[in-house]
Amino acid sequence: MRGTSLSRTVKWTLHYAALLAYVAVALFPLYWLLRVSITPNDILYKQGMALLPSKVTLDHYATVVGKSDFLLFFRNSIIVSGVTAIASTLLATAAGYAFSRFGFRGKFWIVGLMLVTQMFPLVIVITPIFSIFGVLGLTNSLTGLIIIYTAFNIPFATFLMQSFFDGIPKELEEAAMIDGATRFKALVEIVAPLTLPGIVATVGFCFTGAWGEILFALLLNSSPSASTFPVGLLLYSTRGTVEFGPMMAAGVLALLPVCVFFFLIQRYLVQGLTAGAVKG
């Protein structure tokens, strides 16, 4: 018995040590982000790799909030990510429901086409999109970004939603329809509440995708009024210098809404990401 409990202790110790090492590696860049953001410029390069700076300041935050367009970028990002997340989820929910519940002509080819869009890197289509958007007057506008992000999010979000709908027995809707509901009402009152974890997971996925996107944001929108915060971060890096302090402070501020968002939805998210995987 002693031997068994000893070997179990060793196993658990190794287990937690491995987990701890993983968490440390994963979180270290975030820690460093925070550390640099509160380190005064004069000691930034002097104290090497010390884990904590000898002096702490919030000057960088004051610079970011007070003396830059960060708040504007931040607002743009919130608008673009929020609208993208809502629009993508609504459309993906409708499409996912149709794929899950109906058989219709061309379904196979539509699914195939949607898969194709997931197969190539976005860089390939950036030039044609730039020229098309230029003609349509959608460059330097938040609307342009929202359209692009929504379009590129929909295929994966649709597959995600479809798998959640597949997990809901269709008898539930049928029972509701026999009880007197229209199909739409059955979807809203019976299926949607049960798919809520999936819907929330999809919103989260689309929101974070749009929140951190930089390629299109940089190439389509050159004016500060239509820039999102990832583009704004680049402004701290000029040809000659990189203003690490304000850049990191802006990074920390940009993380906050995502953290708050995930804190609010995490209960649904864990449920959601596993619920669709196993039927029943």
Add this chain to the structure above:
Amino acid sequence: MASIEIANVRKGFGAVSVLKGIDLTIASGEFAVLVGPSGCGKSTLLRLIAGLDDASGGDILIDGRRVNDLPPRDRDIAMVFQSYALYPHMNVRDNMAYSLKLKRTPAARIAEAVGGAASKLGLEALTERKPRALSGGQRQRVAMGRAIVRNPKAFLFDEPLSNLDARMREQMRFEIRKLHRDLGATSVYVTHDQIEAMTMADRIVAMNAGVIQQVGSPLELYDDPANMFVAGFIGSPAMNFLEGQAKRVGNGVEIIVGGKAFCTLPHALALPEDGHVTVGIRPERIGIGAARGGTAEAVVDLVETTGAASVVHVDLTGQAMKIFTTERLQLAHGERVPLAFDAGHVCLFDRASGERLR
């Protein structure tokens, strides 16, 4: 309450024809059971009546009104599903009240209807619970309650007892039957279990391969099956089928099985020219022992006893048979026993088509 008429209804999925022209009338207040093996089309027929699937052809009438083009919500029928299909996010009360809420029924009237159904089904103490906190039998009752609060024109049941254990199934069978007696509502009940069909039905509709094989009271189907399918499907243990020869002798028919005389039927039948027939006899219509005037001799293979009765497996000239007896016989493997056949209950079938010879 309403009658249900089904006229030449067909249903195909792509190239596969699931229902091949169904004609059936279910009278108002009748308890009709659709029975047949998996894939025979019974559930599909029920779904067509409910409006969950569209018929490829034919007419469905509820209370004399053609409903083919009406969505389920406008057909005024209630359905109990095999999986119960209770709304997981609603408690028992809300599950039962949902249909009335959709109809904008006043709250007092809803409370009264739900309360009445709950007390009828013994669910009063469970009304605040979510479905996941209920046992299989309780869920089944809630599904029933959801159906009866609506006071619909007809009840449809899609294998509602399949997910229950044997004891609970027996109890729910009894309860559903009693409920039907109290409410007197037209009911269509789908099952693959012939015991459910026999014990519950006013009328059984036996189906196979998308075709109705026979419609009649349970005992009509049991005693006077139209073909080998019905004869073999209804009854447990199943009817024995033996390959034999039949020839006309005077006013009767002499049957020979395995080259030996089996029995002589006292009435004439239309026999096939070559005389090849399938002989059907129910296990309880065979007596064991010389005292019964046994003519044929069989070899005992195995005896299964349930306590109240036994099923004796025997070999009659190379063909396996079962005999059902309530006598406690001491029989050993390999023992030779004389058998007596009740000629009045022997059925002959055409070996090629399986149709009953009359």
